[in-house]
Amino acid sequence: MIRTYRAELTKLLRRRVVLVTLAAVLLFAVGGATILLQAADPAGPVRDASGGTPTLQSLAAAGGGTDVFRVAVAFTGTFLFVVFVGVTAAEFSRGTIRTMLLRQPLRARLLAGKLAALLTYAAATLAVTEVLTWVAARLQASSAGVDASAWVSLHALGAAISDYGVVLLWISGYAVLGMALGVLVRSVPVALAIGIAWAGPFEHLVQNAWSSAGRWFPGLLLEAIAGGGTTAVTASRALATVATYVLIAAAVALVVFDRRDVAA
Amino acid sequence: MLTYAPALAVEGLTKRYGDRAAVDHLTVALPRGVVTGFIGPNGAGKTTTMAMLLGLVRPTSGTGTVLGEPLERPERYLGRVGALVEGPALWPALTAVQNLNVLARLSGHDPGRIPAALDLVGLADRADDRFGEYSLGMKQRLGIAAALLGDPDLLVLDEPTNGLDPVGISDMRDLIGRIAADDRTVLVSSHLLAELEQVCDWLLIIEQGRLAYGGPVEGFATEVGSEIVLGPVDPRELLALTDEVVAVDGHDPRRLAASLNHAAASAGIVLAELHVRRPTLESTYLRLLEGDPR
Numbered sequence: 261m262i263r264t265y266r267a268e269l270t271k272l273l274r275r276r277v278v279l280v281t282l283a284a285v286l287l288f289a290v291g292g293a294t295i296l297l298q299a300a301d302p303a304g305p306v307r308d309a310s311g312g313t314p315t316l317q318s319l320a321a322a323g324g325g326t327d328v329f330r331v332a333v334a335f336t337g338t339f340l341f342v343v344f345v346g347v348t349a350a351e352f353s354r355g356t357i358r359t360m361l362l363r364q365p366l367r368a369r370l371l372a373g374k375l376a377a378l379l380t381y382a383a384a385t386l387a388v389t390e391v392l393t394w395v396a397a398r399l400q401a402s403s404a405g406v407d408a409s410a411w412v413s414l415h416a417l418g419a420a421i422s423d424y425g426v427v428l429l430w431i432s433g434y435a436v437l438g439m440a441l442g443v444l445v446r447s448v449p450v451a452l453a454i455g456i457a458w459a460g461p462f463e464h465l466v467q468n469a470w471s472s473a474g475r476w477f478p479g480l481l482l483e484a485i486a487g488g489g490t491t492a493v494t495a496s497r498a499l500a501t502v503a504t505y506v507l508i509a510a511a512v513a514l515v516v517f518d519r520r521d522v523a524a
Numbered sequence: 525m526l527t528y529a530p531a532l533a534v535e536g537l538t539k540r541y542g543d544r545a546a547v548d549h550l551t552v553a554l555p556r557g558v559v560t561g562f563i564g565p566n567g568a569g570k571t572t573t574m575a576m577l578l579g580l581v582r583p584t585s586g587t588g589t590v591l592g593e594p595l596e597r598p599e600r601y602l603g604r605v606g607a608l609v610e611g612p613a614l615w616p617a618l619t620a621v622q623n624l625n626v627l628a629r630l631s632g633h634d635p636g637r638i639p640a641a642l643d644l645v646g647l648a649d650r651a652d653d654r655f656g657e658y659s660l661g662m663k664q665r666l667g668i669a670a671a672l673l674g675d676p677d678l679l680v681l682d683e684p685t686n687g688l689d690p691v692g693i694s695d696m697r698d699l700i701g702r703i704a705a706d707d708r709t710v711l712v713s714s715h716l717l718a719e720l721e722q723v724c725d726w727l728l729i730i731e732q733g734r735l736a737y738g739g740p741v742e743g744f745a746t747e748v749g750s751e752i753v754l755g756p757v758d759p760r761e762l763l764a765l766t767d768e769v770v771a772v773d774g775h776d777p778r779r780l781a782a783s784l785n786h787a788a789a790s791a792g793i794v795l796a797e798l799h800v801r802r803p804t805l806e807s808t809y810l811r812l813l814e815g816d817p818r
Contacts, residue, residue: 267630271615274622355613358580359670362607363631365579365598521581523572523610 264364264373265380272381281385289392292332297397297404316406323419325401325411329393330423333386334430334486337479338459340382341434342452347378348442349451358522367518375439382431390424426495430486433502434459437478440509443517478505531556531678531709532577534588534595539572539581539733546572548733549586554711554726556677559704561724561741562713563809569733570713571610574682577711578607591677603631606676608684612667616656620647620666623655624673633674641669645699661692668699679703681712685719697723721805729809736812744808752781755797756788764791 271277301315314327321327351357364370394411401408410416438455445451459479467473467480474480474492481498489495533553539546547569554560564570575581577590579598588595591604614623621638628635642648645665650658655666664684671679681700685693697719704710704723711728714720727744729737737744756762781800788795803811 263630263632267626270622270626270629271618274618276617354615355610356615358609359613359627360630361580362578362602362605362609363627365602519582521575523575523581 261369261373261376264360264370265377267360268374268377269380272377282388285385285389286392288332288336289329289389290396292335293328293393293396293400296328296332297400297406300404300406302405316404319401320407320410321419322410322413322415323423324406325394325397325408325416326390326420326423328397329390330427330486330488332393333389333427334483337430337434337482337486338456340431341438341459341479342455344378344435344438345442345445345451345455346448348374348439349446349448350442352442352446353448361522368514371439371443371514371517375435378439379432379435382435383428386424386427386431390420390427394420426485426488429499430482433478433482433485433506436506437509440513443513476501478502481505529556529592530554530589531558532588532590532711534577534586537573537576537586537588537595538584539569539576540584545733547576547583547730550730550733550735552728552735552738554709554728556709557707558725559700559710559712559723560726560728561717561720561805562711562728562730563715563717563720564713564730564736565813568730570730571682572733573730574607574609574680574711574713578602578605578609578680580609603633603674604677605680606671606674606678607680607682608664608667608671609680609682611683611686612663612670614655614663614666614670617654619652619654620658620669621651623666624670627670628673631674637673637675641672642666644672644702645669646695660687661689661695664688664692664696665699668703672703677708679708679710679712681710683713683715685714685716693719717806717809718804727805729812731813741805744805751801751803752784753797753799753801754784755795757794757796761791761793764793 296314297319300319314324314331318324319327351360360370361367364373397406398408398411401411441455442451445454463473463477463479466477471492474484474490475497481493481502484490484493484498485495485502487495489498493501530553535551537547537550550569550573562570562574572581576583577588577595579602583595586595590598591601593600615626618626620642624638624641625635627633628638639648639651642651645668647662647665647669650662655663658666664686668681668684671681684700685696688696693716700710700712700723712720712724721741724741726739727737727741729735729744754762778800781798785795785798788798
């Protein structure tokens with residue numbers, strides 16, 4: 261697993277990939293902070309449990325600066341899910357999974373190492389995103405009418421760590437589900453079509469017709485985790501349900517990958 | 525160096541897809557240190573056999589060993605096996621060096637061998653170009669460099685000349701020759717029999733998943749039959765010569781040639797030409813497929 265982990269990081273830690281990631285993160289941080297601060301409800305008291313956008317009052321709290329990060333990142337769920345699906349399915353479509361298996365025939369270790377490397381890269385990217393989003397929000401806070409004096413304190417640091425942890429859990433869920441879909445489908449176009457349709461419109465359409473969908477569908481549950489819970493499901497229940505789905509998806513992907521022939 | 529401990533041996537190796545047997549009870553052993561040409565028609569089961577040897581495809585039945593380790597435990601032997609199966613599959617956005625770096629880390633091999641591997645396949649001056657920008661021939665060569673990274677004892681190459689131009693094919697033949705010169709065992713499949721004939725010591729021929737021949741190249745030619753080319757100075761004397769030849773040993777072309785020479789001398793016939801012509805691998809192979817055991 262360590263060998264696979266190091267090999268995957270070698271692919272990810274290329275100058276081009278890192279620079280593109282940093283550029284995207286910078287753009288996202290500035291854009292996300294600007295949009296959320298401008299969209300903050302000036303009349304609302306505090307953020308309710310529906311997972312909506314922050315209010316001026318909630319942003320003025322100690323965790324307001326990193327709450328911007330958490331809410332902004334939550335909007336990228338579908339995109340990140342599709343990235344994990346695509347990265348995994350592409351290994352099958354290109355045949356590089358065959359090349360990898362010739363070097364690491366223990367298939368569970370290969371998948372685990374790949375997932376660990378992707379999550380490490382995602383974790384580092386999230387940390388940079390959180391810092392940049394906080395800085396971007398801090399620079400714009402006064403012009404948006406947000407009192408950011410409480411953003412620099414021990415309470416704010418605690419909130420930042422908590423927000424980071426929640427987002428990391430959220431992205432880990434997407435990573436495992438995305439990789440499982442990529443392993444099962446193996447074709448980039450098909451996997452992306454399923455991934456986009458499922459994580460994008462499908463669950464939300466079902467939610468419109470069936471109010472309890474938010475308690476059972478993985479994409480909606482992950483949104484609930486990132487949003488700190490919704491009216492349909494609490495964050496802790498959403499986390500427990502998603503954890504179950506993730507374990508099942510990981511087990512199915514491992515068994516299928518381990519037993520299936522890898523040929524062109 | 526040829527030793528009798530087999531580099532790989534399989535017994536009853538079978539792979540079925542539904543009712544169809546892609547590989548059907550294949551039993552064969554390849555000695556170490558030889559270059560074996562693996563030939564057969566399209567769909568005969570060559571790639572499936574190689575994929576089973578490399579742990580990519582699970583056999584339906586049968587047993588075997590690769591470099592002395594059981595076939596069902598590829599993690600025990602793949603570190604000493606280099607392989608290029610179904611074309612070079614590498615990451616197009618990565619350069620040659622970056623690709624080999626990823627593979628070296630994945631297999632636990634020394635990345636310090638990368639320059640030597642690139643040099644051996646003639647890609648040292650294109651090491652920093654992206655794989656996606658390579659020609660097909662360069663991709664094949666990089667695939668072989670990747671297979672050589674671990675200084676393998678056994679090299680498995682599936683159609684390494686696929687899509688190459690004549691110069692590329694010649695380069696690939698030379699490269700396989702250089703690799704084999706290091707006492708490595710090489711199993712190489714190709715449809716270019718004339719090229720295989722120049723580098724192979726052994727042959728493994730399968731048809732419809734079954735073994736048609738497994739053994740030395742010379743044995744294959746002898747088994748299927750050689751030709752004697754005979755030319756008297758006066759062609760009209762050829763008929764008289766056939767009257768002189770009463771019995772010859774048809775299983776040994778050298779003795780047959782000697783018998784003919786003796787008969788010609790006895791009849792006072794002067795021969796302008798007398799030699800044993802071994803059939804080419806291609807002609808012998810085609811005769812075998814057509815069921816002509818001549």
